[in-house]
Amino acid sequence: MFELIKRDLIPISWLHTQDFCEYQLYLQHVLRIKLPATKEMLSGLQKHAELEQAFREKAAPIEEPIETHINKLLRGEIEPFSMREFSLKSEKYRLTGKIDEIQLFRERALIIDNKPSLSAKAADINQLRAYCLCFSDAYRWEGEICNAVQNSESQKFVFAERFNEDAKLAAEGLISRMHALFSGNADFSAADEKWKCAACRFNAVCKKAAYKPGQ
Numbered sequence: 001m002f003e004l005i006k007r008d009l010i011p012i013s014w015l016h017t018q019d020f021c022e023y024q025l026y027l028q029h030v031l032r033i034k035l036p037a038t039k040e041m042l043s044g045l046q047k048h049a050e051l052e053q054a055f056r057e058k059a060a061p062i063e064e065p066i067e068t069h070i071n072k073l074l075r076g077e078i079e080p081f082s083m084r085e086f087s088l089k090s091e092k093y094r095l096t097g098k099i100d101e102i103q104l105f106r107e108r109a110l111i112i113d114n115k116p117s118l119s120a121k122a123a124d125i126n127q128l129r130a131y132c133l134c135f136s137d138a139y140r141w142e143g144e145i146c147n148a149v150q151n152s153e154s155q156k157f158v159f160a161e162r163f164n165e166d167a168k169l170a171a172e173g174l175i176s177r178m179h180a181l182f183s184g185n186a187d188f189s190a191a192d193e194k195w196k197c198a199a200c201r202f203n204a205v206c207k208k209a210a211y212k213p214g215q
C-alpha cells in the first residue's frame with residue numbers, strides 16, 4: 001500500500017480538494033476512480049482557455065529561458081512582464097503547479113489565480129500560498145511576493161495578500177500534510193459536513209459519505 005500511493009511531487013491544484021475532503025483525494029488519486037467532469041469544471045476549463053487565448057493575442061512571446069529573462073528584469077534591463085499558464089516545480093517542497101497568471105516587477109512578484117467566485121475561499125488561499133512557496137524556491141526569488149484571486153468574468157480582484165512569514169508557515173504545514181497523506185504516514189480524513197457529501201461527485205462510490213441521497 002505504501003509504495004502504491006507514494007508520490008514524489010504533489011500537484012498544487014490538489015490542495016483545493018484537500019480543503020474540501022481529503023477522502024476525495026484518496027478516491028481520486030489513490031484508488032484512481034474516474035468520474036465525468038461536472039458542468040462547473042467544464043465551464044472553468046472553458047473560461048481559462050478563453051483568458052489564455054485573449055492573453056496570447058496581446059502578449060509577445062519570451063524567446064529565452066525564463067531565468068535569463070528574470071535576471072534581466074532584476075538588473076533593470078527590461079520592463080516588468082507577465083506570463084500565463086506558467087509551470088512551476090519545486091524540488092525543496094516537492095510541488096508542481098501551473099499559475100494562471102504571474103506579473104513580475106523588479107521588486108515584486110504578483111501571482112494571480114482566476115476563479116468564478118466573488119470572494120476567496122480558504123482553499124483558494126491555500127492554493128495561492130502554495131504557488132508562492134513553489135515560485136520562491138523554483139526561481140530563488142528574494143523580493144516580495146503577493147498573491148490575488150481575480151474574478152474570471154469581471155477581472156476584478158476579490159482577494160489579495162502579501163506572502164509573509166505567517167502565510168509561508170501555513171503553506172509549509174499544509175504541504176507537509178499532503179506529503180504525509182501521499183506517503184502513507186497519515187490517514188485521509190473524510191468530510192463530516194452533510195452538505196459537502198450532498199454536493200460531492202464521488203458520493204455514489206464513497207463508503208464514508210456522511211449523507212447519501214434517498215437515505
Ligand code: SF4
Binds near residue numbers: 023197202206207
Ligand atoms: S461523499 Fe463526502 S466523504 Fe465521500 S468523498 Fe465526497 S465529500 Fe468526502
